[in-house]
Amino acid sequence: MARSNAASTLAAGEVPEGPAMAALTEKQRRYVLALFDAPRKHGSGVFAVKAAGYGPTSSRHTLSQLAYQLNNDPKIQLAITEVSQNYLCALGPYAVRAVKRILDDPKHREHGRIIGIVMDRVSPVQSTAVVKVQGEVKISAADAAYTMQRIEELCSKFAVALPRPKIIDHEAAP
Amino acid sequence: MISMGHTYTLVMASVTKRALQGEMPTEMRLMFLDHLEKMTDGTLTPAVISMVEPIDDKGYELYQEAAKLGYGRDGRSPNFFTVLHQKFDVFAALNPSLQRAYDEACRPWRRSA
Structure with missing residues (x-):
């Protein structure tokens, strides 16, 4: 299967290893790196298991089961995430060089689009957004006391009879 | 006699006091x-x-029936407030305290007249 030049020229050694990879065994590390070198979308687990050196005489079915178990190991998953991020960072210079090549070639069919993408990042279009913030104001104990006092004052002033408080277990409800 | 605004305010006060009876x-x-x-x-x-x-x-x-008329200000058709004023005697018949309050509000003007 054809692979992009950038991905093929990016060797596993160029990608720095982080703490998640350091926590793995040597075979597990090789398995994780092999996943990124797998030539096909399907069967990449079996390819990586074989490349890592697991069960050289095992059947394809056994290797598939082993790949499944490895993929569901939280330590392996963490390492895959870490290596993915590292790959993306390491691919940055390749992407920039590719963009530069297209910009240098006015006849390239994506020339105009790439100019637009670059210009959007160099001088982004400014927009104004109105953000509405809603919150909840809670009354403190002092405010509550003032409110109750004010209610009693106004009730007596205007002869308003308040409903009787609910009685719960023979005690006045709060 | 007190103004139309004062008349319907008395009715509004009785409605407010009803609301205050609830939870x-x-x-x-x-x-x-x-x-x-x-x-x-x-x-x-x-x-x-x-x-x-x-x-x-x-x-x-x-x-509530009067409230359905809305607050229109075209002056041609009666709105919510004019009905409260015009039908104050009906409200007072149902709630005699409204008439007593009305009389009490009018008392200073009667005395000066």
Whole structure:
């Protein structure tokens, strides 16, 4: 299967290893790196298991089961995430060089689009957004006391009879 | 005789007092009581408002029917407030405290006349 030049020229050694990879065994590390070198979308687990050196005489079915178990190991998953991020960072210079090549070639069919993408990042279009913030104001104990006092004052002033408080277990409800 | 605004305010006060009889959050209760206070002036004194008793079920039904007329200000058709004023005698018949409050509000003007 054809692979992009950038991905093929990016060797596993160029990608720095982080703490998640350091926590793995040597075979597990090789398995994780092999996943990124797998030539096909399907069967990449079996390819990586074989490349890592697991069960050289095992059947394809056994290797598939082993790949499944490895993929569901939280330590392996963490390492895959870490290596993915590292790959993306390491691919940055390749992407920039590719963009530069297209910009240098006015006849390239994506020339105009790439100019637009670059210009959007160099001088982004400014927009104004109105953000509405809603919150909840809670009354403190002092405010509550003032409110109750004010209610009693106004009730007596205007002869308003308040409903009787609910009685719960023979005690006045709060 | 007191103004139309004062007349319908008396009815509004009786409706407000009915609302205050129900269960509600403390902040809302204070809001209703503040509305009662805003109704007071030189004519509808706190003493007059305190004479008003909560409107009963029939009166409240009548009030809700009047509210359906809306607050239109075209002057040609009666709106909510004009009905409260024009039918004050009906509200007063259902809630005699309204008539007593009305008489109390009119008393200073009668005395000076």
